[in-house]
Amino acid sequence: MTARTFDLTKRVGTRVAAGAVLSLAGAFGFASLAPSAQADTKPANVAHVAAVSKADANGAKAGASAQDVIKLARTQVGTHENASGNSKFNNWYVSSSLGEQNAHRIGAESASVYKNQSWCDMFVSWLGQHTGTMGMGADAYTVSHAKWFKKTGRFGETPKPGAVVFFAWNGGGIKGVDHVGIVVKDNHDGTINTIEGNTGDAVKKKVRDTSTVAGYGYPEYR
Template sequence: MDPVGAKLLEIAKKELGYREKAGGYTKYGEWYGRTFEGGDDYYTTAPWCDMFLAWAADQAKVEDWAGQFAATIGHARWFQRNDAWGTEPEPGAVVFFAWSGSKDTDAIQHVGLVESVNGSTLHTIEANTDGVHLKRKARDFDSVVGYGYPGKVKVAGKSFPWLADTRTEKGYTPKHAAPAPRVLPGADRSGDMVAVGRPGREDDGTPLLQQETLLGGLLAVVLCGTVVLAVGKAAAARVPASAPIRVRKRGRHHRVPVTLPADIRPADLDAADAGTIVMPAVSAAVAAEAEDREFWSRVTPLQQDEDLAFWDSLHADLAPLRPGAPPLVTADEHGRE
């Protein structure tokens, strides 16, 4: 089916049953005279078969492809000039008739729309037919001069708006689209995340994180936690308890209720906790610097034995996984190494 003719047919089907009024008046003729002829009353009662198609093209917004004429001969010649003329019936084509049977465009007297073709029968929708009607007709091919194919008309700088799919145009980005996903190290090209420690390589040949590296990192964290807790316990021992306030800190390393000095509030501890960052494996210099941290200098002696036991047990569990690792420095219950 002709794509432009299909839009014309949609409009035409909605208008089926319309008939001209007294004196030959039609809304299509009035519209045509007002739109193109400065309001000339002649068109209000003039033959309206082609003016109906002009009105339908306007309603469907396809006037650039279908043309807008009141004279059928001029309409046919327009299709010829636009290389959109032929003799093969097609649904959606504009069909031109000459009752004399002539095939000359100068003999054209009537126009309609092809709705379907069934063997030697042409099914059409026509205006100003049978005197006053807009209706369906069944005709043979004897009176057909030719067909205009609106879909073959080339309009500079335009395409059929109802067929254009901007979603497939190159470079199109939806207004609310998220940025394109970024491929991160550790993600394979199939879209599945590569597990940490899983053997494999990136596309550039760089090995992924191996299990030995992971275990080494865990042991470094164990060492960090044990040393910092031991240093903190020694520093806290120098601060006397003075206030009856008892709080319970959140987190694995602050499960034991503690007593705070009078100038320390639970909110201060929350703020300090929020500023805590993950520390890498520490050196002796970093551990010494940790002694001076305000948190450890103000908190009263903490019952950290359970915490130290946790780190010792974690080290004991991980040590067999890394043969040859040096023994971890631990602290006894009095804080001595």
């Protein structure tokens, strides 16, 4: 699969009105986390919903450091999707109440809409949930995720370790975002070291030119 985000409207058909997109956005916290996902369109309006139960945290501790997230991301390097394009991160999202809530919000019958879809942001969301990171977000769609960081005042241009990095290969700022990963290191030479899901169909370490970056989202690390 490509790193391009997916078009949910193709999967839910007439259940989603033409041009209407719903987004779920929120933060992982001590008592709650809130998801974010929407169809792969350029919406005029974005609907935000309340947080879901802490029960989805699967035992994750409250709060985390940037190094906690980077450490967990490193353990996933080499994880591949299968021949149909599905990964462990799709499976997690589909089986969580995050996926169910997002699916229902966009008019899909079940979270199976997220199977075999681009999973770079599901990987980032998985990292946030499994480390108990506050303010990571839990999106499946990169544009809505970036917009949420912007709306909450935690979006900027500095590549801090542990930041969520949003790539726009063809420019266009937030509206052009089509891939996401985690910053490991700023090399101070116009490049950054990252760990990204759905890159060559796997989780990989990458060195990226910062000219391809639309911005960075900053989780609330301890």
